[in-house]
Amino acid sequence: MAGFQGKSILVLGGSRGIGAAIVRRFAAEGAGVTFTYAGSEEAAERLAAETETRAVRTDSADRDAVIARVRDSGALNVLVVNAGVAIFGDPLEQDPNAVDRLIRINVHAPYHASVEAARRMPEGGRIIVIGSVNGDCVPFPGLSAYSMSKSALQGMARGLARDFAPRGITVNVVQPGPIDTDMNPVDGPLKDIVYPHMAIQRHGRAEDVAGMVAWLAGPEASFVTGAMHTIDGGFGA
Template sequence: MEEFAGSNVMVVGGSRGIGAAIVTAFAKAGASVRFTYSGSRAAAEALAEKTGATAIQSDAGNRDEVIATVREAGPLDVLVFNAGVAVLGDPLEIEPDVIDHLIDVNVRGPYYASVEAARKMPEGGRIIVIGSINGDRVAFPGFAAYSMSKSALQGMARGLARDFGSRGITVNIIQPGPTDTDMNPADGELAGMVTGAMAIQRYGTAEDVASLALYLAGPHASGITGAMHTIDGGYGA
């Protein structure tokens, strides 16, 4: 089924992991998809060839690039902001520039992309941002800055949902828990710690998250906005 045939979709941060799964899902559903990447040129080109999507090199932590990239995409029916960086460690030792970059990508990026997309977005458009269960729960030391950035998205979504609601534009956050990606592989060093805290003791998949994004972008989710959608195997239960 080509549920999104004729739809113009942009995925910011789409070359790998969850982003690539979202690009693939929307392309299979018939959408015209653009996605951005920063350093993963080979992965981006391979994904573009596989899906027919258009790859655009753009730095999600650069405000002007984010705004220009979204603006140049024209009126978007769906914006998915997936780009993100994780900085973990002792806050007494992490360099300030590293934290500033995290905030640029994880907070400023989705805010400016969402606002720019909304300028030309048609009635009933969809804005979806990939957050994290760490916006709700900080289970281990070293997550302070990362969790702060993901909690900030919650306030952003609630506020923008109010701002854009009169036009039927929805704004939602997807909050994955442990998900098998390059950043946090199911056989990685964190796996043993986190799976024990999950009700369903296995990592989720990027395709799980992509399926939720498709639902939130579809017609059955027109009344869902300003909400956090956790998909974490019960990690935060």
């Protein structure tokens, strides 16, 4: 595959799970890929060597670091914002500092990265943010802060889609449900909780999400913008 030959792509949060699958997909299709990582240096180095891509440490909780990383990446054809964190539990007992950090990573970073990328992005560029089905539905208690952050991405994408449309830049959100990753493994404790609510009662694969991202980044999706693309096995149906 060489569908992205010569394209410059930055993946924020690409060392593990869904992010790593996205890096692999774009690299396999010929793109020049740079991805960021925060704490998973060993995993990032392995992935970079495997895919012949470039790994750079960037803290997505640091607004200035995110903006600098995007700015220094030059004229990107595709920006994918995958970096995100989750905290669950009773909001009356959660650490306010942890909630603020979640908002910095899950909301502030995607916004500032998208705006900075658009400054130099050529005509027909693509901005894709990884959200969550929990931006649409909150089926269990303890998800308030996380769901709030994922719902915020929906308004951001709809607004930026209009702002950047005159230059042919599309902005979309991909909303995974249960995906087999380190955060939510197929043999983990959430299986018995979520499967009864799913039409397809299994975990999805990170490669499934990467496939949707690749389609949104490609020429067939040039008329798709300001939209939420849920891939969740019917969890939110």
